Amino acid sequence: MINVNKNFSLLENNYIFTEVNQRRDKYQQENKDKKLLQLGVGDVSLPLPKKMVKIMQKELKKQCGKKHFRGYPPENGYDFLKNAIVDYYKRRNVILQKDEIFISNGAGCDVGNLLDLFGLNKVVIQNPTYPAYYDSSIIAGNEIILLSATKENNYILSPDELEFDSYLIYLCSPNNPTGATFDYASLKKWVDFANKTKSIIIFDCAYESFIEDNCPHFIYEIEGAKNCAIEIASFSKTAGFTGIRCSYSVFPKNLNIDGLNLNSMWNRRQCTKFNGVPYFIQKGACYALSSDGILECKKNIITYKENAFLIKQCLKEQKYDVLDTNNSPYVWFKCPNNMSSWEYFDYLLNEYQIVGIPGIGFGSGGENYFRFSGFAKREDIVEAIKRIKTKKIPPNYEVNPKS
Numbered sequence: 001m002i003n004v005n006k007n008f009s010l011l012e013n014n015y016i017f018t019e020v021n022q023r024r025d026k027y028q029q030e031n032k033d034k035k036l037l038q039l040g041v042g043d044v045s046l047p048l049p050k051k052m053v054k055i056m057q058k059e060l061k062k063q064c065g066k067k068h069f070r071g072y073p074p075e076n077g078y079d080f081l082k083n084a085i086v087d088y089y090k091r092r093n094v095i096l097q098k099d100e101i102f103i104s105n106g107a108g109c110d111v112g113n114l115l116d117l118f119g120l121n122k123v124v125i126q127n128p129t130y131p132a133y134y135d136s137s138i139i140a141g142n143e144i145i146l147l148s149a150t151k152e153n154n155y156i157l158s159p160d161e162l163e164f165d166s167y168l169i170y171l172c173s174p175n176n177p178t179g180a181t182f183d184y185a186s187l188k189k190w191v192d193f194a195n196k197t198k199s200i201i202i203f204d205c206a207y208e209s210f211i212e213d214n215c216p217h218f219i220y221e222i223e224g225a226k227n228c229a230i231e232i233a234s235f236s237k238t239a240g241f242t243g244i245r246c247s248y249s250v251f252p253k254n255l256n257i258d259g260l261n262l263n264s265m266w267n268r269r270q271c272t273k274f275n276g277v278p279y280f281i282q283k284g285a286c287y288a289l290s291s292d293g294i295l296e297c298k299k300n301i302i303t304y305k306e307n308a309f310l311i312k313q314c315l316k317e318q319k320y321d322v323l324d325t326n327n328s329p330y331v332w333f334k335c336p337n338n339m340s341s342w343e344y345f346d347y348l349l350n351e352y353q354i355v356g357i358p359g360i361g362f363g364s365g366g367e368n369y370f371r372f373s374g375f376a377k378r379e380d381i382v383e384a385i386k387r388i389k390t391k392k393i394p395p396n397y398e399v400n401p402k403s
Contacts, residue, residue, distance in 0.1 A: 007139050016131055016361025017041050023345070024355050031353075037380040037387070039311070039372045040355045042176070042330065044240045046303060049296035052239070052287045059280035073276035076267060077103025077248070081282045084289040085248060094220045100252055100263060102270060103277050103285075105245040107206050107234035111170075112136035113273070114202065114230065114249070117265050124169040126157055128177055128362035128369070130204070133170040142168070148365050155180035155323060155332075159193035166197050171219075172204040174211060177362045177371045179328025181215045187222050194228035200257070201229040209238040209301055212326040226252035230262070237329070237375075239288035239297045246277050246285045304329045307381045308374030314385040318392065329374040332359075336393050344370055352387040 014022070020040055028036055062068035082098035089096050104110050111132045123137045127146040137144050145167070149155040155178045157171070171190060173182040182190075194201050201219065208217040219225045231250040235241035255262040287293040311331045315322045321334040335344035341358030348354040357373075359366030374381075 005139065007141050010138050011135055015135075016357065019361070020345075020355065020357060023349070027349055034353045036349075037352075037354045037376070037384045039376045039380065039384055040357045042237070042373050042375050043242050044237065044300070044304075044375050045377045046240060046300045048240050048244075048284075049288075049293065049300075051296065052284050052293060055287050056280045056284040059283045063280075070279045073279055073282070075271045075274055075276050077101065077277065078279065078282050081248075081286045081289075084286045088289045089218060089220070092217055092221055094218055096220070096250060097253065100250055102249050102251065102266060103282060104247045104249060104270075104274070105277050107204065107232045107236065107247040107249075108132050110232050110247065110249045111202070111204065112139070113269070114232075114266065115140045115142075115168075116269050116273075117262055118168060118200075122165065122167045124162065124167045126170070126172070126175070127364060128359060128366035129170070130172060130176045131362065133172075133202075134363065137168075146363065146365070149175070149178060149180065150365070151321075151323075156182060156186050157190075158186065159190055162193070164197055167199045169194060169199055169201045170204070171201055172206070173215070174207040174325070174327040176204075176207065176328075177330055177357070177359070177366065178323055178332045179325040179330050180323065181211060181213060181325065181327040183213075183215050184222065187216055187219065191219070191222045191225045191228060195224050198257075199228065200255070200262075201225075203229050203231045205231060206234040207237055207328060208233070209297070210305060210327055210329055212305075215327065220250070220252075227254060230255070235285050235288055238301070239285065239293070240300060241281075241285070241288075244281055244284065246281050301329075303378065304374045306374075307376060307378060308372075310381055310385060311372050311374065314388055318388060331372040331374065333370055333372075335359075335368050335370050338368065341367055341370060347393070352384070354384050354387060 024036060079098060081103055082101045085101050086096050086098055115136055121142050122145055123142045124145050124147060125133050126149045128149065147157045149157055190201060203219040205218055211217055216222060219229045219231055234247040251263040251266050253263050288297055308329050308331050312322050312324065315333055320336065323332040335341060341360040345356065345358045348356060357371040359369030359371060
């Protein structure tokens with residue numbers, strides 16, 4: 001008999017975003033005259049910069065001719081994009097070598113795929129957390145240690161409560177879902193801990209372009225991080241590439257464990273299991289990192305952050321308990337009247353026709369919390385605010401039975 005990976009049976013039946021979509025679609029089918037406002041999933045809603053699209057169109061059109069036709073791209077990316085990333089990091093006084101950079105087709109893919117490099121380990125994950133960290137670790141059979149991110153610790157984790165041992169440590173800043181951001185001192189504590197315990201930090205900086213405060217954008221801004229950290233970055237939110245797919249990971253050359261070099265291992269892994277990102281997409285990503293491209297992409301980022309600000313202001317006026325951060329497109333807040341996350345989801349859906357993400361979908365630490373997304377369309381944001389302001393939730397409101 002063939003053996004299967006029984007760790008899959010330990011996962012929830014539905015990925016949180018799948019469950020949300022199913023409930024939304026069921027409601028819409030039963031209420032076709034109602035307009036639903038999508039303030040949930042963190043997909044972008046604004047179009048790509050025009051010049052970026054023209055560049056990609058130009059490169060794609062060249063594929064029609066023999067002279068410029070291109071087949072398989074390099075597994076780890078073209079040098080022109082790697083060099084652009086090197087220059088991008090220099091803006092934050094971080095020096096990388098181009099062969100420490102690996103171009104991929106999505107940060108979410110790398111989050112799970114890089115576990116191929118490791119055996120069974122203790123994995124430290126924030127609770128609440130982006131589901132891919134937890135699910136990937138469960139599938140790999142790892143022992144998971146959850147650290148609670150709460151209002152009491154300002155949603156910023158510290159290694160102080162961990163035993164002195166070696167771990168794989170997932171950190172995300174600005175955080176998804178809470179939006180909390182590590183400052184230099186709090187991130188340095190993690191880097192120092194990792195170096196002392198021979199741990200590896202997997203640092204997700206997918207939302208670094210949203211940072212306004214004086215906080216590190218990249219973990220390599222912290223002294224010693226190149227000895228203990230892998231960084232995962234993405235063009236999805238920075239440049240609106242959710243539908244195009246391009247990301248990158250950084251593996252410093254001096255990351256060594258038990259005589260093996262993680263940079264070499266990841267290179268070997270990618271050459272075996274990944275066929276690269278198309279040339280024209282990498283050209284678009286390269287433009288996104290240019291001076292003009294950064295300015296164009298920033299316009300969209302500003303709009304998304306304004307959206308998040310409008311939502312926060314509305315919720316504050318309605319006396320919601322909201323995490324106030326300047327560095328995130330997401331709004332994290334406590335459900336009113338001690339509602340559970342799904343109860344509040346059903347309330348918003350049935351009473352206001354607004355769709356958000358229940359905090360419980362990000363782990364047990366998200367229960368009684370909720371996430372709205374500033375990536376929604378501005379007109380939907382404005383309409384949702386109007387609906388929320390129409391009336392306060394009755395103290396003894398009884399939600400409909402869960403669907």
